[in-house]
Amino acid sequence: MCYTVKVLFHELGVCPIVHEIDQSPEVKEMEKALKRLGCKAPSVVPAVFIGGILVGSTNEVMSLHLSGSLVPLVRPYRVLSGKNAQP
Numbered sequence: 001m002c003y004t005v006k007v008l009f010h011e012l013g014v015c016p017i018v019h020e021i022d023q024s025p026e027v028k029e030m031e032k033a034l035k036r037l038g039c040k041a042p043s044v045v046p047a048v049f050i051g052g053i054l055v056g057s058t059n060e061v062m063s064l065h066l067s068g069s070l071v072p073l074v075r076p077y078r079v080l081s082g083k084n085a086q087p
Contacts, residue, residue: 013078
């Protein structure tokens with residue numbers, strides 16, 4: 001599901017910063033911290049933050065996208081290029 005969220009953000013013109021917690025020696029501590037922030041078990045990843053605010057996991061991101069609410073959230077973080085330089 002992490003891949004799906006990354007692809008979606010790239011399609012929206014956003015280059016996300018990705019932290020692969022499963023490759024970190026502190027993976028258990030990071031998972032606990034994410035749960036304390038409100039990520040629900042069993043799937044705490046991907047934990048998507050936009051502008052430093054926890055949005056949620058894949059289900060929450062997809063729900064925001066389908067409702068049309070995701071684009072306004074990511075607009076300030078879009079990379080300007082020919083294809084996505086629109087206002």
